[in-house]
Amino acid sequence: MSVKIEAADTNKALSAYLVGDLPSIRAKLCDAGVHKGFELHAVFHNKRFGIEWSNAHSDLYITQGTLEIKVDVWSEETNKESYASVEVRVCFEVAVHAPGSAASMAALIDCAALATLQQTQNDVRFVFPSPSKDLWASSSRLRTASSYFETLLSSSFEEGQMKLDADPMQAELVRQRDFDDSDDETDEIAEGSAVIAAATPTSAAAPHSTVRVSQTARATYAALLLWLATRTIDFAPLRSSGGSSRKEHIKEALQMRPTRPAPVSPKSVYRLAHLLDLEPLKSLALAKLTAELNVANAASELFSDVASSYPAIRDAALNFVVAKRAAVLASHGWRLAETRAGSGSLPPASVHTALLLARRLA
Secondary structure (H helix, E strand, O other): OOOEEEEOOOOOOOEEEEOOOOHHHHHHHHHOOOOOOOEEEEEEEOOEEEEEEEOOOOOEEEEEEEEEEEEEEEEEOOOOEEEEEEEEEEEEEEEEOOOOOHHHHHHHHHHHHHHOOOOOOOOEEEEOOOOOOOEEEOHHHHHHHOHHHHHHOOOOOHHHOOEOOOOOOHHHOOOOOOOOOOHHHHHHHHOOOHHHHHOOOOOOOOOEEEEEOOOOOHHHHHHHHHHHHHOOOOEOOOHHHOHHHHHHHHHHHHHHOOOOOOOEOHHHHHHHHHHHOOHHHHHHHHHHHHHHOOOOOHHHHHOOHHHHHOHHHHHHHHHHHHHOHHHHHOOHHHHHHHHHHHHOOOOOOHHHHHHHHHHHHO
16 A cells, blocks of 8 residues: 655655555455545654544554654755655554543543644644634545535535635634524633643644634534544533533533533534534434423523524424423423513514414413
């Protein structure tokens, strides 16, 4: 297997090739379900070596390895020009991932989370309105997981163009929201976390695609990218369950697991998963939202802007209210909903929700 290494150091415009067919790992690659479309990419920059593979049926993890670089310099006396020949030899022991101990899994999740903060192994850059830091992901993972990204990252769209974009024009982005998003509050809390605060603005080392995000909180995207890599996500309590308890939950989670994304709103995740057509993640978010419903917050969630736009969320809240009708109708939350209805501050689609509720209660 011969693979090109692209050197991103502008002061040394060179390219090299992995030497040999890597016979020591061929069998293990085959065991992982590697087929004709398998691709292996590597980048060497600033004394760091990154390697990535795609189109394999199982995740592969490097357990140990060595990197040897040999440089031969040849000079042409006649024209006083020199030529540098670089030979790179890479030897890795590769293992197909299998469930391990809780500690080893936690370490893998932490590594995956940190990988979203740097370009190494990634070629898609997510840029958010200032002061939020960028996030990074692999185009192969995004395309495989989501038909939305498969279309967005095609060459016919601006996001599909691979460029060495040193300035992502973050300042030109303006936050836009169609919904009241509690993960905006999460962004404010997370910006003060040790890992994000210490992260310097990422300088791109190699060509990449840029996706500018203005309608989704950074925290929501960070959680989604980690879920794509590890199928792990941490949800925060609904804001309607109590703003102070939600903030404390997020702060405690960031203190316990500073390398990982902050816990996020299941409603925010549901909206993003709906946009990206990620049905498994939608199901997880809906299940968490349903579990968070209680007598005190059911009315607020039933007549929320999100429930008015997403029938599955509306029906989950509707089912809870019908099942706990006596307690909900006597709650302070219900009286607040009545007050909002009288002042005309409920979403317009709440009229339809109220009719559905009346039919169920009849």
